[in-house]
Amino acid sequence: MKGDMMQKTVIEPNGHNMQYWKDLWRYRELAFNFAKRDVTVRYKQTVIGFGWAVISPIINMLLMTFIFGGVAGLSSEGDTPYYIMVYAGLIPWALLSKSLQSGAGTFINNAGIMNKVYFPRILSPLGSMLAFLIDTAISFGVMFVLMIIFYFLEGFVPSIRILLCPLVLVWVAVLGLFAGLFLSSFNVKWRDLNQMLPFIISIGQYVSPVAYSVSENFGDKWWLPLYCINPAVGVLETFKWCIIDSMEFNSLAFFISLGWTAVFIPLGIKLFRKTERTFVDIV
């Protein structure tokens, strides 16, 4: 009776993308549901709950300051307190590495659900990314407290560019997610990648400017452009630049990171789409 009013679905090998984006819109609420689940489950069983979102970056900050500022004796950006500089590096780094890992592990970690129900698969890593953004917002709030403390201790004043931070963080999350989606398709076939990723990330923490200043420590070295090829350098430098007033804008690293983002988004979507069609046959 309302036959022609009903939505028509066509299933074919290598079906059309149009349908996928329509479905994505129809299922959009699911991303928020996944995000809500991730956040709730992460803190539900712990004694101090959300406290962990505050404590873990602070512990990390103390540790990194000790290793890089203390033991290795590297310098901070100008006269910025080392703690603040490290913290400003840790926020985007944590977001980047978590988005990358959850993106790359999408098919493997959610095989149970994906084997039984259809939904546009991209919603699952998208939901995780939203949950990480919420964690990041909490860490960001903690940074304000740190800044007030260091204002009284050392007279530290952040740059007005701090208002750009949310924008940069979304960029970080998107870069991490799509780089992860790019890797996810390889992850289905070669599980070795899943084992390697934690190593890559912990090495990344040293070869990216998380806990040291690029310009102060090796700004004049000839291999600086090579160093900046690492996609993480640009986003981290830009985020720090938003907070530290005296820092110079690292335009080389910025554009390289932007370039990587422009490569990973279409490539990530393409490979992810290709994999999600039939990955249940392999997993």
Added chain:
Amino acid sequence: MDNRPVMIDLQNVKKKYVIRHNFEKPATFSGKLKLLAKKIAHPTKKYDTEDFYALNGVSFQVRKGEKVGIIGKNGAGKSTLLKILSRITEPSDGRIEMLGKLSAMLEVGTGFNGELTGRENVYLNGAILGMTKEEIDAKMDAIIEFSEVGRFIDTPVKRYSSGMFVRLAFAVASNLEPDILIVDEVLAVGDTKFQRKCIDKMMNIADSGKTILYVSHQMQTIQQLCDRVIVLKEGKVVYDGDVEKGIEIYTETVDVDKTNFDLTDHKPRGSQLAVIENIEILDKENCAWFYNEPIRFKVRIRANETCEKVKILFYVRDLNVYNVFSKSESGEIAVLKRDKTYEFECCIGNSNILAPDKYIAGVEIWKNDESGLIHDIVPEAFSFEILGEDEENNTVKPLNWDTCYHGHIMLPNIETKIVCER
């Protein structure tokens, strides 16, 4: 002519899987040379591959309001068909057109998380199944009532009994309002009372004019629920039409005339370190035994790797694919050497406890240690019949044994005596 709109239209749908085999060990010298040449040409290739069609050209149409049962033996392609229709995986060939919103219940409680409360899980699971928040809000009371979890709705589901868990999960799924509903045997959940309730709910959905595709091994539910049956066999539709006739054909595909079953091409499951290759019935011209006769057969197993502590498990199912019993052989634990083929002679001795009926026997080989690793399973290795008479043509007692009422197991006897009279 039937002028109801066509809701599902399958056109020549195929699904191909690629199976890997280990290289066959050549017997002749020239064969060895060929294998060597192959290894040199493709140095990274460790397997031979072969295409396997789980669905091989399936076409049918389902009109609005039809309730179609899909039956077939394990491996006939039912699950693959469901997965393709519910868009979990794509077909390799062919085309499907569907009208309206489709919901598939292939499992209840998909995505349920133990840490979340019942209510939170309802929202999550509902969203996964494609409901919006408003739809779930509107259905919440009905879901809580149907699931009978009551005041536990705000308790984390990890504290639920398995019954409560399943009831809540089914309640969410059954409150979907799709135009097409695809149901796998999820009804076989919970206690009998709840199963009854689920079937009633399904009947309600069916009566409301929805289009239903129902896959089951339980002929009884198919009879209750469906007005049309599609029988699948080896990835093809072998019958499409009347329910009673379809069930008859399905039962007839259970063939008891063969005595030698070549299983080298069965769907690989398990570790495949050792594989079941062949089963041969001994002392018989067909797979029919008198109720008091021992069932003897030979199983051939090939070891691809050296396997220790190997045990063989047999199980017997009725035609509704309910397990009747399963048992590992009580003998020694075998060690299988790499690249050798073994033949085991097996005897199910006390067949006189099986009631006269048709059965399906399955074989599994597994490792008898804490891993319990399964090497290979053939769920439907062969079918057999137990005859209701003994060798002298005396009918079995009690007369008129009806498995529907009396069950499939005839216990030797139960002793009763009066121990007290007041």
